[in-house]
Amino acid sequence: MPFYHQLGKLPHKRHIQFRQPDGSLYHEQVMGTKGFSGIQSILYHVNPPTQVSGYRKIRDWIMTLEEEGANRHRHFFTFQHEEKGDCIDGRVYSLANEDCAISTVSASEPMDYFYRNADGDEVLFIHEGSGKLETIFGELSFQQGDYLVIPIGTTYRVVADTYPIRMLVIETTGEITIPRRYRNEYGQLAEHSPYCERDIRVPTQLVAYESKGSYEVRVKARNQLHGYTYDFHPLDVVGWDGYLHPWAFSIHDFEPITGSIHQPPPVHQTFAGPNFVICSFVPRMYDYHPEAIPAPYYHSNVESDEVLYYVRGNFMSRNGIQEGSITLHPSGIPHGPHPGKAEGSIGKTRTEELAVMIDTFRPLKVAKSALETEDIEYMLSWNRKS
Ligand SMILES: [Fe+2]
Numbered sequence: 095m096p097f098y099h100q101l102g103k104l105p106h107k108r109h110i111q112f113r114q115p116d117g118s119l120y121h122e123q124v125m126g127t128k129g130f131s132g133i134q135s136i137l138y139h140v141n142p143p144t145q146v147s148g149y150r151k152i153r154d155w156i157m158t159l160e161e162e163g164a165n166r167h168r169h170f171f172t173f174q175h176e177e178k179g180d181c182i183d184g185r186v187y188s189l190a191n192e193d194c195a196i197s198t199v200s201a202s203e204p205m206d207y208f209y210r211n212a213d214g215d216e217v218l219f220i221h222e223g224s225g226k227l228e229t230i231f232g233e234l235s236f237q238q239g240d241y242l243v244i245p246i247g248t249t250y251r252v253v254a255d256t257y258p259i260r261m262l263v264i265e266t267t268g269e270i271t272i273p274r275r276y277r278n279e280y281g282q283l284a285e286h287s288p289y290c291e292r293d294i295r296v297p298t299q300l301v302a303y304e305s306k307g308s309y310e311v312r313v314k315a316r317n318q319l320h321g322y323t324y325d326f327h328p329l330d331v332v333g334w335d336g337y338l339h340p341w342a343f344s345i346h347d348f349e350p351i352t353g354s355i356h357q358p359p360p361v362h363q364t365f366a367g368p369n370f371v372i373c374s375f376v377p378r379m380y381d382y383h384p385e386a387i388p389a390p391y392y393h394s395n396v397e398s399d400e401v402l403y404y405v406r407g408n409f410m411s412r413n414g415i416q417e418g419s420i421t422l423h424p425s426g427i428p429h430g431p432h433p434g435k436a437e438g439s440i441g442k443t444r445t446e447e448l449a450v451m452i453d454t455f456r457p458l459k460v461a462k463s464a465l466e467t468e469d470i471e472y473m474l475s476w477n478r479k480s
Contacts, residue, residue, distance in 0.1 A: 096272060096341055097281070097291060101232050102300040102333030108136055125247055125338060127269065135336025137230065140304055141326045147308075148323035155317045157187045157195060159459040165426050169472035170464045172403075173418035177202040181218075181252040182209050182312070185263055187461035188420050189401060191454055193369040195265045196401060197461075198418070202258045208328050210249045212315040214266040217365065217372065218242040218252070219345070219450055221405060221418070223259030227252055230331055231339045232297030239345045239405075239448075241364070241372075243270050245338050249311055249328055260418075262403050262450060268368030288364075293347040296339060303327035345405075345448065350378035355386050359400075359451065373451040377407065380443050389439035392430030399424045399458045400451065407447040414475060421472070422458060432476060 105112035112120045121142045126134025175186045177200040185197040208228075218227075224237040229250040236242055244250060246269075252259070264270075276287035283290040309324045343364070351361040362373035380388040400423040402409075409415050413432045423429040431439075469475075 096294050096296075098335070098337055099296045099339055100333070100335035101297060102138075102302070102331065104138070104333040104335055112138060114140065120332060125336075127246065127338065132269075133337040135231070135334050135338040137331045137334040140302060140330040140332060141324075145324070145326075146322045147325050150321050152312065152319040152321050155314055155319050157190055158462045159190060160462055160465070162459065165424055166473040167424070167427070167429060168422040168460060169414075169469040169475075170420045171416055171418065171467045171469065172198040172420055172464075173200075173416065174467040175200060177258040179203065180205045181254075181259065181261070186463050188464040189422060189458040189460060191399075191456050191458045193267055193454060193456060194367060194452070196403075196420070196452060196458075197263045197265070198261070198403075198420075199263060200258045200260045201252075201254070204253065204257065205251045207310040207312050207321075208249050208251045209312050210247055210314070211244070211265065212247055212313050213317070214246050214268055215270040215367075216244045216266070217264040217270055218244065219262040219264075219403075221260040221262060223254050223256070223261070225252065225254035225259065227340065227342075228329060229297065229340050230329055231334055232300035234295060234297050234340055234342050236342060237344075241343050241345065242340065243342070243365070244340045245269075247338075248340055250340070264367070264372065264452060266367045266370075270372075271366050273363050273366045273371075288349045288351055288361075289343065289347055293343060295342040300331065300333070301329065302332040303329050345374045345376060345450070348374040348376050350376050352379050353381060354383040355381050356388065356390055357381075359453065362451065369456050370452055370454040373453070375402075375447055375449040375451060377446045377448065378444070380439070380445060387436055387440055388442055388445070389431045389436045392428050394426075394428040395423070395453070396425050397455060399454045399456075400429075401454070401458070403450045403452075405448040405450065407445065407449075409447050409449060414469065414472075420464075422460070425457065433478065 121139040123137045181201045184199045184201045187197045189196045220240045227234040278284045305327045311322045313320045364374045365372040404419045
């Protein structure tokens with residue numbers, strides 16, 4: 095989505111004859127969003143993308159959510175989940191609403207199939223590990239700290255260099271975009287944006303696999319998982335162009351915006367989703383007013399739920415937080431620094447914290463799969479000093 099890109103072989107105009115070395119036509123596919131009104135790309139396949147040799151329903155995509163209880167602050171130690179499965183079926187859901195589902199995965203094995211999400215875009219945040227994302231648009235290499243933005247309908251497979259690989263996953267029912275206020279009227283990222291096009295990586299390597307055999311593509315659609323069998327390698331695209339394609343951005347390339355007094359969360363915004371935002375908290379200089387309090391004030395985000403995923407470093411305003419912790423501070427009740435943290439932050443000049451925040455504008459529910467690693471004392475943790 096960030097900008098137009100093209101890769102591989104293309105005919106000089108769209109929708110005209112484009113022939114393979116044996117004289118047969120390549121198979122042109124227009125892949126777009128919002129009917130034919132949203133962003134799109136045009137891909138050229140060696141094989142017809144419609145030619146499946148089998149199909150089946152694998153399972154319902156079940157996410158069991160907790161019944162609503164007392165509105166309270168929640169804390170989950172996601173690193174306590176066992177390493178299991180691959181990057182798709184190993185996902186353990188923590189929180190969800192109508193707009194997004196948040197999960198973590200510590201995958202212990204490679205994917206022996208391809209996958210695509212036909213319900214919406216996905217963001218994979220790589221917490222630990224490296225490897226490559228193989229997609230129908232080409233390959234994207236990744237490492238710790240990368241956000242991988244994968245548009246709806248993209249056939250892909252995560253190939254890690256070693257296992258386990260650990261990531262945070264945000265699935266949406268819509269699009270992940272760059273915040274509108276960062277872009278000028280032409281779509282270019284403006285000078286005040288905390289990142290620019292040069293920080294964004296797009297696929298640069300396109301391999302059109304022509305091998306035959308039996309390949310499975312698993313598709314999440316309408317909250318069911320389906321399997322489609324092909325007699326040819328599904329990554330058989332020789333060229334494509336357009337705005338719809340996966341891209342990567344490293345949290346380490348997010349340039350923090352700082353001020354003389356405390357800056358609010360919107361300065362950390364990285365992506366926009368439907369009714370939610372994703373923000374990056376990165377190492378930065380603290381506020382430099384001589385009377386500044388670097389820790390945040392208490393705040394009542396009465397119209398949004400606030401989720402923080404802690405990646406590394408000492409999070410300045412919290413006690414008892416570990417790497418991989420997820421906290422939920424829901425709408426309706428205030429939250430803020432733990433006892434002693436505001437006073438303790440005075441005079442400090444820098445933080446090394448690294449965290450991803452997701453603020454949703456509609457209430458989240460807790461997935462039952464998160465409950466086994468919950469810190470059930472968290473709501474009362476503002477009563478104690480440690
Ligand atoms: Fe907050």
